Amino acid sequence: MEAVELLTCAFCPLKCKYCYIPKSKKMKELHKEIKVKLKQQTYLENLEKIYGKNLKYLGLWGTEPSLTFNEILQIFPELIKKFPELKELSFSTSFLLPPKVYLNFFDGLERLNYPLKVKIQISCDGPSFITDKNRMRNAAKFIREHTLKLIPEVRKRNYRNLDLEFKWKATFSVENLKLLVENPSLVDSYWEYFKSQEEEIRPYLNSKVKFIFGSCSPTLVVPGKYTSEDGKIFAEFLKVWHSKGKLTSYSYRLRRLFKYWPEITRNPHAFTCSGGDSNFGVGDNLFLCHRTFYFDKDEYLESIFETDIENWDVSAFERGAINLIRDKFIVDPNDKKEIIRMKYVLRNYHDFWRFKLGYTNAMLIELARANQVDRIYLRAENLRNLFALFLNSSLSCPAENLINTGSFHLQLVSLMRMFGNGAFQELVRYELSRRE
Numbered sequence: 001m002e003a004v005e006l007l008t009c010a011f012c013p014l015k016c017k018y019c020y021i022p023k024s025k026k027m028k029e030l031h032k033e034i035k036v037k038l039k040q041q042t043y044l045e046n047l048e049k050i051y052g053k054n055l056k057y058l059g060l061w062g063t064e065p066s067l068t069f070n071e072i073l074q075i076f077p078e079l080i081k082k083f084p085e086l087k088e089l090s091f092s093t094s095f096l097l098p099p100k101v102y103l104n105f106f107d108g109l110e111r112l113n114y115p116l117k118v119k120i121q122i123s124c125d126g127p128s129f130i131t132d133k134n135r136m137r138n139a140a141k142f143i144r145e146h147t148l149k150l151i152p153e154v155r156k157r158n159y160r161n162l163d164l165e166f167k168w169k170a171t172f173s174v175e176n177l178k179l180l181v182e183n184p185s186l187v188d189s190y191w192e193y194f195k196s197q198e199e200e201i202r203p204y205l206n207s208k209v210k211f212i213f214g215s216c217s218p219t220l221v222v223p224g225k226y227t228s229e230d231g232k233i234f235a236e237f238l239k240v241w242h243s244k245g246k247l248t249s250y251s252y253r254l255r256r257l258f259k260y261w262p263e264i265t266r267n268p269h270a271f272t273c274s275g276g277d278s279n280f281g282v283g284d285n286l287f288l289c290h291r292t293f294y295f296d297k298d299e300y301l302e303s304i305f306e307t308d309i310e311n312w313d314v315s316a317f318e319r320g321a322i323n324l325i326r327d328k329f330i331v332d333p334n335d336k337k338e339i340i341r342m343k344y345v346l347r348n349y350h351d352f353w354r355f356k357l358g359y360t361n362a363m364l365i366e367l368a369r370a371n372q373v374d375r376i377y378l379r380a381e382n383l384r385n386l387f388a389l390f391l392n393s394s395l396s397c398p399a400e401n402l403i404n405t406g407s408f409h410l411q412l413v414s415l416m417r418m419f420g421n422g423a424f425q426e427l428v429r430y431e432l433s434r435r436e
Contacts (some may be wrong), residue, residue, distance in 0.1 A: 001050070001343075002085075003057035003274060005290040006043060007283030008072060010034055012063035014094055016135050018173055018221035021063060024303035030294065032060070037284070038071040041078060045050035046282050046333040048255035050083055055083040060091040061281065066101055073108040079115050092169060094135070095143045099150040103157075110159050112195065122147065125170045125218070126194040134173065147197050151211070155204040163208055168194060174221075174230045176181070177237040190422040191216070191246065210411045217249045223400060226418040228372045235422030242430045253394035254427050264389070269350035272395035276346035276408075286331045286339060287389070288346070291399035295322055297331050321406050324383045329402065349398050349408045353389075356409050360388035363416060373420030387424050391415060 011031035015023060037043055047055060058079075060072065080086055089109075093102075102120075109116060124143045125131040131140035139258040154164060180186050194216040205211055205423045206330060219232070263270055269277050275289030285296055294300050301322065328345070349356075364384055369374040390409050398408035405412065 001278060001280060002054050003059070004047060004051065004055060005059045005061040005275075005279065005287075006047070007034060007062055007281065007287075007290070007293050008038065008065050008068045009019055009058045009062035010294065011067060012094075014064070014096070014135055016094075018134060018171060018224075020223060021294070022304045024300065025034075026300045026303045027063070030300060031063075031067075034283070035071055037073060037301075038068060040283070043282060044075060044078060044082060044285070046284070047334065049063065049333045050282060050286055050339065051083070051281070053083060054194065056085050057088045057090070057279070058083075059279075059290075060089070062293060064094060064097075064155060065091040066093050066097050066105070069101065069105040069108075073105065076109065076112060080112065086116070088117045088119065090121070091273055092121040092123055094137060094139075095124065095146050096136075099146050099153065103148060106132060106154065106162060106164070107157070110157070111163050115163075117162050117165065118163065120166045120168045121166040122166060123169045123171070124216075125172065125176070126190045126216070130172070130176050130190070132338045133175070136172070143355070144193075144197055144364065145415065148200055151201040151209065152204045155206070156208055156232035159208060159410060163210075165210045167212035170216050170218040172218040172223055173225070174224070174233060176218075177233050181233060181236045181240055182245070183423045187240060187244045187261075188248065191244075210377060212430065217247060217252070219249050222395075222397070223404065223412070224414060224418070228417050228421050231373070231418045231421030231423060234418055235426055238426040238430075239425055240287060243352070248427075250427055251431060254390060256430055257393055260429070264353070264393075268353055271396070273396040273398060274348050276343075277350045277396055282333070286333050286342070288325075288329045288342075288399050288402075290324055290404070291397070292330060295325055321403050324406060325399075325402055348419065353392070355394045356411070357385070357388045359409060359414070360391055360411050361385065363411075363413060364388070364420065367413070367416055368418065372417055374422060374425070376425070377420065381427070383428070387420070390424065391419065 009031060010027050010033075012019075012021075012023070014029075060068075076172065086421070106118070109118065122143065125134050126140065128138070128140040131143070132138065134264065146301050151166070180190070198213050201211060224230075243364055248284070257264075257271070260270070273289075275281075277289070279289065281287030281289045281291075281293060283293060287293060287295075327343060333339075361384055364373060364377045364387065368375050368377045395411075399408055400412065401408045406413075
């Protein structure tokens with residue numbers, strides 16, 4: 001254990017269509033509580049109990065981490081004192097707050113005179129015809145303006161102690177996929193939106209200020225109630241995307257599977273999500289990861305069960321699965337026995353393949369018989385096995401599995417439908433064509 005996702009916030013001014021965190025009025029109350037506990041260093045004490053001095057990677061998580069930058073700066077002197085091996089700080093942001101919010105945070109970190117790598121993930125889904133639909137009006141415009149203003153300002157400051165690394169994070173819904181399938185020329189507009197920004201900021205980059213170009217390859221909304229028809233749309237989207245010579249992040253994940261193939265049996269946890277392996281979530285309790293934050297809050301859960309949330313598959317947010325997670329995968333930091341038990345149980349997920357792959361294989365056959373995935377999976381055993389490996393490595397999420405199926409071993413049928421109706425075949429075909 002050397003990485004943590006620290007609970008730092010619970011409020012967000014946005015209501016993005018695909019956010020995996022169900023919103024309710026209780027979030028503001030939770031946010032106030034979290035700010036108090038950050039100031040009181042309650043979470044730092046929990047980190048010390050769980051990690052000792054071994055913490056190396058700190059991620060700020062919750063809703064919008066930039067909302068509690070001031071509180072983080074207040075505890076950082078004590079943080080680096082308690083964890084002398086800390087070398088990396090990361091957070092994901094909507095980037096819709098004014099650039100001065102981020103500059104003030106970086107300035108505060110620089111004043112600590114402590115060497116630190118800072119990774120910033122900018123959540124942006126592309127031009128206005130996508131981002132504004134998913135997030136809010138003018139979101140794409142604001143993100144562009146903030147990016148083009150922040151990077152030059154960061155360079156001017158010439159930080160000595162900070163190494164800053166920026167990258168994009170784009171997320172597509174089925175609605176977004178349909179739009180690009182019906183209007184292939186928009187794929188060019190999508191890439192131009194990011195490329196034009198990258199070209200403008202390129203002169204301001206150096207060894208201390210980096211930007212990962214091309215990191216705008218989109219991923220799918222998860223969780224999602226994907227149907228077989230959605231899977232067919234996704235397959236068509238990939239064909240359009242590939243026809244433009246572009247790769248999605250799923251191509252890179254498939255390529256990684258091929259590249260490190262010999263390690264699959266020798267080092268299986270290298271192919272699973274780090275949650276519950278090297279990385280955990282920490283707040284009032286120890287969590288499997290950030291995905292289960294807030295599940296220990298009774299009032300919040302009750303408010304969610306009583307609310308009609310359009311962008312959330314509430315049917316999957318069942319009390320039984322939540323109670324299981326609360327009972328077995330949210331642990332008191334003072335209970336060493338329970339921490340050991342949870343870590344031991346999670347090793348089953350990270351160190352063994354057979355049950356996961358066997359279940360995925362069997363479910364693919366059943367879905368093919370029911371015409372919910374391509375019937376090629378009834379007869380193409382090698383393709384089916386590769387699909388099972390891809391799904392359980394490239395889309396590994398033990399927390400999402402728990403929430404939706406009640407077992408971290410059981411992959412989501414929704415994702416099998418999404419990739420099993422031509423999309424995975426297109427990923428394999430395109431990868432093989434590039435190798436010829």
